[in-house]
Amino acid sequence: MECQWTENNLTDVSKPSEPFEENPICFQTKFIGYMEMYSDQQTVINYLNAHQGWFCRCAEPMKTEAMGENGYILSVGRFSSFGYEVEPKIAVVLLSSQDGIYLMNTIPFPEESNLGYEIDYKASMQLEEVSAKLAGEGIVKAYKKQGFSQLPDVITKVRWQLQMDVAIQFPKFIHKLPLRVIQQTGDSLLSQIIRQISPRLTYKVQEDFHTYRHLPVPPKNSCYLEKVMVSKEKATFKSLFKD
DSSP states (O other): OEEEOOSSSOOOOOOOSSOBOSSOEEEEEEEEEEEEESSOHHHHHHHHHTTTTTHHHHHTTSEEEEETTTEEEEEOOEEEETTEEEOOEEEEEEOOOBTTEEEEEEOOOTTOOOOSEEEEEEEEEEEEEEEGGGGOHHHHHHHHHTTOOOOOSEEEEEEEEEEEEEEEOOBTTGGGSOHHHHHHHHHHHHHHHHHHHHHHHHHHHHHHHHHHTTOOOOOGGGEEEEEOOOOSOOOOOOSGGGO
């Protein structure tokens, strides 16, 4: 399984001439993590709520397109396996804070029916204001290294969890392979995508926020990402593959 990132517009991918299997194969992955923001919670809320200003620039190298007030279309990149290639994209909506909790989830694409795949993405972020002493040595080093003398009294810890479920309608030649091999490869690829995208996006958000607020940028060990077990409950996909 291979992954290639594209910096600009994604090019068309040639599809195999062999017909597609009607029944899709589903893959899953789930992660938890956090990042530290060296400011009070309300300041972080104000920044995150104004996502029209930071989301697209922090999502690079993914290509992004705004959709309405709170929605975005993201082109994730090019992925290939067993001679089959796909350039997935998802439409997501980022809801404003409710008591310090943000929700993001996939929404239907406008004027598009069967893409050959469907993605069910759910994520939540929860903000917690804590004493700066709980940030460990990283904050002290960051402030000293970048010429700041006064540590803040509090920082904001942004904790999140995300789950991605994907259903793909493969060409029939893929189904000649053992289902176990396809399943393991697809689940592994989903985890690879998250491990590539999440740390990069997290650090860019930290860098963007702290630069904008004229604060020292936290070190990379101020964020965390961990894969966790996926619930046995399967995602409910729409009838994209029944047309």
